[in-house]
């Protein structure tokens with residue numbers, strides 16, 4: 001866990017309501033799947049976001065506008081300086097990937113899978129990225145996965161881009177040695193049921209303190225209550241009680 005000053009260098013509207021914020025600052029020591037806590041100017045509680053890109057000198061977040069805090073972030077101009085805590089949570093276990101990992105992302109859950117895809121591809125894995133959206137006009141990050149050499153398939157609910165239907169269909173469409181997923185709870189629940197122990201999920205929960213003290217982000221697991229901020233946000237298949 002590391003707290004530092006980050007300067008916004010680029011704010012790109014990927015699709016309406018979804019922004020890619022790229023900061024310069026110390027992005028070292030981050031593990032794919034970890035999240036960052038952003039101090040939004042004018043707001044008391046930090047907002048948690050999965051890390052959607054990083055290297056030694058930069059940090060990227062993919063932010064969907066949901067309420068006031070995310071709207072304020074999306075409105076920031078390059079040059080804005082923010083206080084951000086990085087290296088939070090446990091991240092994905094890459095050692096469980098095998099040769100053919102399948103990455104399944106839904107909506108704003110897509111971003112966190114990109115640094116994972118990059119790391120798995122660098123390890124020599126043959127990665128398939130299945131990215132699900134409501135429609136083609138809401139799709140983003142697709143070319144970024146393809147640029148890493150991943151087989152990249154888009155699923156849209158209305159069929160306007162890629163395959164029509166739910167992205168969970170990827171479980172039947174491809175062979176895989178492991179599954180890494182982030183998205184809405186009903187999507188993760190289907191993956192948990194069908195992929196079982198081969199799966200890892202990145203969860204989102206309403207957070208308070210963000211460092212394990214308030215228990216506000218607790219979820220039920222077969223091992224008892226667990227905090228998403230401290231014990232997650234990545235959980236194993238078969239671990240969560242939905």
Ligand SMILES: Cc1cc2nc3c(=O)[nH]c(=O)nc-3n(C[C@H](O)[C@H](O)[C@H](O)COP(=O)(O)OP(=O)(O)OC[C@H]3O[C@@H](n4cnc5c(N)ncnc54)[C@H](O)[C@@H]3O)c2cc1C
Nearest residue numbers: 047048049050062063064066067068069070204205206233
């Ligand atoms: C580990 C983790 C990783 C996350 N990663 C991302 C990410 O990569 N990209 C992204 O866009 N968002 C992500 N989120 C969700 C993000 O933190 C919230 O959308 C954000 O804090 C809302 O702030 P706000 O001030 O705009 O909304 P608020 O004004 O606080 O709330 C507005 C609305 O958003 C809902 N909301 C608030 N927090 C959450 C939440 N955690 N999950 C679902 N709904 C919420 C509220 O119930 C309310 O309806 C993540 C959350 C967690 C816990």
Ligand code: FES
Nearest residue numbers: 208210214215229
């Ligand atoms: S947010 Fe306080 S314990 Fe997780």
